[in-house]
Amino acid sequence: VQLQASGGGLVQAGGSLRLSCAASGRTFSNYNMGWFRQAPGKEREFVAAITWSSGTTRYVDSVKGRFTISKDNAKNTGYLQMNSLRPEDTAVYYCATVRTPYQLALMTTSNGYAYWGQGTQVTVSS
Numbered sequence: 001v002q003l004q005a006s007g008g009g010l011v012q013a014g015g016s017l018r019l020s021c022a023a024s025g026r027t028f029s030n031y032n033m034g035w036f037r038q039a040p041g042k043e044r045e046f047v048a049a050i051t052w053s054s055g056t057t058r059y060v061d062s063v064k065g066r067f068t069i070s071k072d073n074a075k076n077t078g079y080l081q082m083n084s085l086r087p088e089d090t091a092v093y094y095c096a097t098v099r100t101p102y103q104l105a106l107m108t109t110s111n112g113y114a115y116w117g118q119g120t121q122v123t124v125s126s
Helices: none
Strands: 002-006 009-012 017-024 033-038 045-050 057-059 067-072 077-082 091-097 120-125
Touching (some): 002 091, 045 067, 057 067, 077 091
Antiparallel strands (some): 002 017, 017 077, 067 077, 091 120
């Protein structure tokens, strides 16, 4: 399983970015996926997750109402739409997916995910 994250960049506060996570190596539609982020000097933090069917999503409180996670199974790609960005959103963002298909529960910790992308840098200037 390989994940390729992209879409990061430099944006002013209040701006938007859309991160993409292209998956290969298995049937993307059968697996939950998540996004995490890690700022300098801080631990990796859960951001958002979505079930394999896209029926359920979960977000960390700090991004609720601003970020939207989604999946396009036909394209084997997951997305994180980020609006109203803040300087505190600055971090390296990672996409991840689970080992077991058809999970009902959404994992919010790193150890719940087996496969990780390489990360994409998001920098929000004030």
